[in-house]
Amino acid sequence: xSDLAQELSRLRKLRGKxxxxxxxxxxxxxxxxxxxENGLVKRPxxxxxxxxxxxxxxxxxxxxxxxxxxxxxxxxxxxxxxxVEIQLMSAGLSHQQKKELKRFIRFLQQSEExx
Numbered sequence: 141x142s143d144l145a146q147e148l149s150r151l152r153k154l155r156g157k158x159x160x161x162x163x164x165x166x167x168x169x170x171x172x173x174x175x176x177e178n179g180l181v182k183r184p185x186x187x188x189x190x191x192x193x194x195x196x197x198x199x200x201x202x203x204x205x206x207x208x209x210x211x212x213x214x215x216x217x218x219x220x221x222x223x224v225e226i227q228l229m230s231a232g233l234s235h236q237q238k239k240e241l242k243r244f245i246r247f248l249q250q251s252e253e254x255x
Contacts, residue, residue, distance in 0.1 A: 144206040145179035151196045152177070154228050166191045183207055197231040 152162060152173075159177075163170040168188055175181045189207060193200040204210045230241055 142179045142182060142206075144182075144184075144203065144208075145177050147203070147206050148173075148192065149177040151192075151198065151228065154225065155196065155232070162192075162195065166195045168192065183209070196228070198228070 152159070159170045159173045162168065162173055168191055172181070172184075172188075176184060184207060186204065186209065189203040189209075190200050193203050201210060205212055230238065233241065
């Protein structure tokens with residue numbers, strides 16, 4: 141399975157969405173989404189990747205890279221997968237919920253410093 145296929149499947153499952161729900165919100169057909177997630181389509185058109193990046197609230201460049209359109213650049217610091225997962229999970233929260241989450245994170249940081 142390609143990097144793109146794995147990433148799209150992971151993002152959708154992390155958001156708790158069905159292929160039909162993604163189709164309804166992006167206009168990309170359920171059948172085509174399934175082909176993408178199963179690696180049957182290697183290089184979808186960039187406008188499809190743009191719709192999916194907007195829907196999943198991730199960088200368009202990341203999907204373009206996973207699809208092979210852009211080369212992978214060396215990153216100055218490694219990406220923490222847990223932080224990425226937290227960011228993706230929090231994307232659907234309301235403004236008030238995000239404020240509460242920030243407050244909770246600050247609380248955790250302060251209690252860590254006190255130990």
